[in-house]
Structures are given as C-alpha cells and as structure tokens.
Amino acid sequence: MLKKIIITFLVALGYLYGAFGLSKSEAAELIRVALVHNQATAEISCDSDFEVQSGSNKSILPKGKYFLHIVDGKLVMDEQHAFGSTISVHALAGKALPRLNQRSYKGYLRALADNGKILVVNYVDLEQFLASVLPTKTMVVWPDEVIKAQAVAARSYALYHKRINRNKQYDLTANDKELPYEGTGPRIEKAGVTKLIAATRGQYLADAQDLPIEAVTTSSSGGLTEAASSAWGRAVSYLQSVADYDSDSPDYKWEQRVTPALLEGQLAQRGYTVGQLNSVRLSPLDAPDDDRTTTGRVRYIILSGSAGTVKISGAELAEIIGLKSTLFDLETGTPPPETLKVPIEDRYGFEVGSKDIDIKVKEDERPVWNRLLRSYHMLSGGKEEKIIFHGKGRGTGLGLSAWGARGMVVANEKTTYAQILEHYYPGTRLVTVK
Template identity: 40%
Template structure:
C-alpha cells in the first residue's frame, strides 16, 4: 500500500510540473551598486554574520553601512567580505532602508563590482506581491482584473527565482516592469486578493512562464519576436480589450528643433532635420510597410537631416522622444494662414498699396503626402510641429492591464475565477495552476 501511495505521489508531481509545499522566499535588491545606505528600526536589530556565527544586538536607532575600502562596514566596524544579516523579533517593527519600511529581513554584502553595496530584502514571495501589485494596478479595478495582475506578477517573480543566486538576489527593486517599494505601496484590499490566489501561477508545459505585462495594447498585443527578437510560444499577438484605457489613443507634438536636440544628446548628430520616413498606420485591414510589425507597431524608422541619415528601432524612438508605445504614425503639420497680403501695383509696376486676400485650402489638393505616404518632409519653419499619433502604452507584450479590466467588466454573469480566462487569453496555450 505504501508503495502504491508513493507511486501516485510521484505521478502527481510529474503531472503538476513545479510543486512546492509553501511560499518561497524572494531576495530583492532594494539598494544596488551604491556606496552607502541607512538602516533603522524602532525595535532592536539583530545583526548576524552567517559565516562566523557572530551576533550583535543594536538598540532602536539609525545605522549606516558602507563599502569603504571594498569591505562591508557597519559604522566604523569593518567585516571584510562577510555578509551581514539584519533581523527583528517576530511581529516586531519593520526595518527601514533609506527611510522606506519593508517586511522581512535584510542582507548587506559587497556588490559584484567589489566596490559598492547591495542591500537585499529577503521576504516571502506573497508579501513581496503586496507591494508590487499595490503599486502596479488601481485598487478600483475589478477584482478579477486585479487577480490576473497578481498571478502574472507572481509568475514572473517565480520564473526569476534563483537565476542570480551567485549575486545574492533574485530581482532588483525596479526591473522587469515590477516596482517594489515596501510597505508604502501596500493596499489592504489588494493584499486580500493576493492571499486569495496564493500559490497560483501561469505555466506553459508545466513550467512557470515569463509573464511580462504592460498597461495598454491599443487594441492588439505584440509578438515576442518583434520586441525581444526571440520567439516565446505563449507571448503571441492577441486582441486587446483596452478600449477604455486613457492611452488607447494619444498624441505628442514636438517641434523639429526639440527632436534634433534629443537625438543630438544621444549622440546622433542629425543636424537640421529634413525628413522622417515611416509608413502610415492605416488599420489592421491593410498591409503595413516592412518598417512595421504584423500588428502595426514601428519596427524601424529613418530620420534624415543636414548631418546625416540615421536608422532607429521603434523602441529607440519611443525611449528618446518619450512616447507611450511603438504603436504610432507621424504627421508634419504646418500652420496655414487665414489670409495673405499681396501688393497692389499701378500699370507701371509701382506698388500703390496692399490688399489682404483670404486663403481657402481645397480638400482636393494633392501634396507630397498623397504621393509619398512614407516620407514626411520637415522644413523647421515657425509653428511647424511633428506629431506622433499612437495607441496603447508599454511594450504590448503579454497581459494588458486595461485589457484585463475590459474583459473583467464584460465577464459572463456568475462566472467564477474569471481571472484564469483573462490570463489564458493574453498568454497563449497556458494553464493557471496552484503550485503551493
């Protein structure tokens, strides 16, 4: 009978993929590559040196750690290359690092560069999510949309566990699109939804996925190969239900001089901007140019000026010009005067006065824009603006937060655990399962 039970247990483990008994801890570098940091607590702090077993009890106060001389130093006391572990008693006051309060304990060690410090917060993964999701999504969103965000954030963090063990942490506090600020961003209503979904993650072939997410896809999410240059089977372009998103449609207008300045500060001496080449974004029913992805996002575009011609990726343009996404098109708008002053001459060609004549712009007039739809000429004249008209916000990869909201708001009546439907829509051919 015991052998039968053991066989059944092994088969269950194989079928489940990743199985754990309880929530794992996650190590988050809240200070990375800095020379010094401040730690404080309203309770006694216990400092341990794991390698030597040494233990120091500090009274409630502020303390400074630094990396002077390439060693871990607590005030004037030097600990060489040892790691210091700071803990408080169970249910004690939280430890603060640089005036931010956190759950869990801390480890202070020399960073990989051998010259600066890493201060690493070690805490249960579920408690890490309290802060991340509290910062990431509005508490007024529907519960099922928030649950989808929780499970996506948990899956992404779980996917990263152990990947940087040689560095002493799993994630930095602000990377992977997940910002971690400790207790300051926790919200009780969201904490409850984290607890309700405890242990639930998204898997593909039994393994936790790289569950990246973004704010709004502008009606269509993106394929991983068009953003990362690598194929990920569950990060495929799907319909986005983000029509209520504030950035579903957006515009940003810049004068040519500002574009020239921003390119120049990044080392691209385009000089006086003369033209921008980018095919039009005319809707999903028409064929895009080779400079766009299948969904219509900008893959590459060209800026030409007196200083030369430069080819940029859509991501580069988004970052340099501060755009919301790569899902955009370009227009060059010049102010058209309402009237023009013309001279009045006598039969001998001598000006005897001036007359103001109104200007009527015909809608049927043909311009270069009609003939060369991918080439936008820039003159730099006064009042001219280069306008970027786009959709969505973020990379367009994976879960759309506003799309999740749209799906949740339109969920079938009496549907249960609809967050799973949301997740398997945005992460293709995946499953949502409990692993602890």
C-alpha cells in the first residue's frame, strides 16, 4: 500500500512539472514579492477569464476589472464574489495573465486580509523574476560577461533574502532598492539579457558558511568601492573596499548645484528645524575627518540655520536633494559664470549671432580666503547663492560596480564573469544548484 502511495505521489509530481513546463528545481525555486502592502483596495483585471482559489474552492471569474477590498475580514471582488481571508489568483492555461493595478505578473498572485489591509504577493519563478529586474541594472549592448556577473549577483541577493525571510509572508518588496520589480512585458524584459541569465542558471555566490550572499551592487563608485563596515556599521567579509574600474562611467565625476531655499524646504518637510541656512560643515575630501568614511564618503553633515542646527547622514542628504552618491565635496557662494556670451557682428556692425567662450575659474586660481577654514561653508543669503556639490560615482558604492565590471572587460576581453565576481565579492564561491 505504501509503495502504491509513493508511486502515485511521484506520478502526480511529474504531472505538475510537465503541466507547467518547469523542471524540478524551477518548480521549487519561487520567490515571493510583495506588490501591494497595507492598502485598502487593489485593482485586479484580466483580458480573459481567470481563476480565483479560496481554500479548496475554485471560481472562474469573467474577464474584466475588479476592485479587491475587505468586508468583515473577508476579501471581496464585487457583490457576487466574496471569499475568505486568503485567495490566490491564476491565469487559465493558455490565457492572458491577470493584472494587478494595471501591471502583469508571471506566476500567480496571493492576496491576504492583513489586519484590515490588503497584502498581495506575487509567487514567481526566480529566473523569470530576474528576467524582469535585471534590464534596469544593465545594458543589452554591454559585454556578455558583465551581464552574467550581474545575473549571478542578483540571484544571490534574491536567494539571500528568501533564506532570511522564510518565516515571513514575502521575501522581497516590489520597490526593493536593489531589485525593483515592475512585472512582465516587452517594455520590461529584454531577450538578450534573458538569454545571459539562462547561461548562468542556478548559479549564486556563497559565503564561508555556504549560504547565499547579500550581493548588493552599485552603478559606479568613483574609483574605489565602499566597505560594509563603513556604510552599514558592521563588517561583512565579502563586502570590502576594492579598486574600481569605472572611469568611463558618465557619473564618474559630477556636479550639482542646489539653492539653500530648496534644501531648507526639504529639511522642513523631514521635520528638521533649521530655518534659513547660514552654514554647512563638512571636511574636505583631501583632508577627511570623522564625518567621512575611509573612502571619503560622507557619514554625516552638519547644517546650521537661524532656527537651529541639525546633523544628518550623508545618505539622507543625498536622498532628499537627489545627489548621485555620498562621495562629494562642496562649496558655497555665488558661483562665477562658466561661459561668457560674446556677440558676433557682420561687417556693418549688425549682430548675426553669438559665441560662448569658456571662462571657468580653475580650482588653484580661486581666492585664498575660499580655501581657509575648509570644513566650514558659510552662506550669506544672497539671491544667486548656491551650494555646489562636486561628486563621484552613482549609488552606494557597495559591491559589484556595473561600470567597473564593464571597465574590467574592456581592459581585458578575456575577463570572465567569475573573475568579476571574485574581485568585487572577495572570499566567496560560485555555486551551482544541483
């Protein structure tokens, strides 16, 4: 009898794999992504009939648009379709995918009534998830080895969060900073990237305990990646500061000018009582103090104004005014013009055009007083006054640098994705799921 039960189970399992076109490893390796969290309602629509399962009951709903909400602790689509506290939403075989808030998702959706609010989680095959998220982190025209390295890093990151969140209702959120997820579709997925993801199928980076690593990445570090001990305040063996090769990045060097009024307004919205700014304190990159990490990134900055003084992190400052990274110097004052517009006249003295002549002041030609007390940047309140940020890199500076990986391959076309990963995540091993 026991033998018969086992055979029946194996046959059913084989049918499951065949019916959905998945291998055993694929069927098991689902990632749970929270799409809607703590909301009162969500729109579910489909261009075909679709299936809703609540407990052991299955219903086929006609194509159309429905507004999922909660009534007396139960999930309700409309007056005719009320369910329990948990439902799953599936496409019928060969039919259109159901949409959540106008976005399509592979796999299936699971909705829960969670303390009076709706939680919707997408259960999706990990490889399909990667095909959706990776195109936003890379370019199809980049070297194959770079994209493969990014695929392995993304898979490692997803598996890391799947492991640490195994007792929670989801592994990642759709707005995760490392792997933002917008579902599926031709606008999102790129065939060239998907092909290279498949070339690394099942591969991830493992730490000394053979566990998937939190393989965070950055776009460009400005020449030197950051260590987790500086960025997070805790050491991570595989997130050390290493040389970067990102000099071709468009963000290798950047400049951003901000009016004091803009910064004052953003600070006020965050609840900081500063008033009108009159000074900013930050040590210079070439003479760093405790307000910077060992690579020069800003740990904190001190802002003083008519109503008080605040100390905020470099990461928060970058977030509220949209700086590309926390690796920056700054200056204050009324900046001189970088160009002078000179009129062009014809032989009769009539203006027929103009030409811009570069007159930007070189750093070593600036007034001596502007280089004194270099950690203190004063503001006078002048109409044209600006806070000028001179920065390097884009992103946190942690982990694999996309532009740096590209630079490694450009410098040596024989560089492999395994070598890229070994450089940016020292001490890890490339593992393949059996």
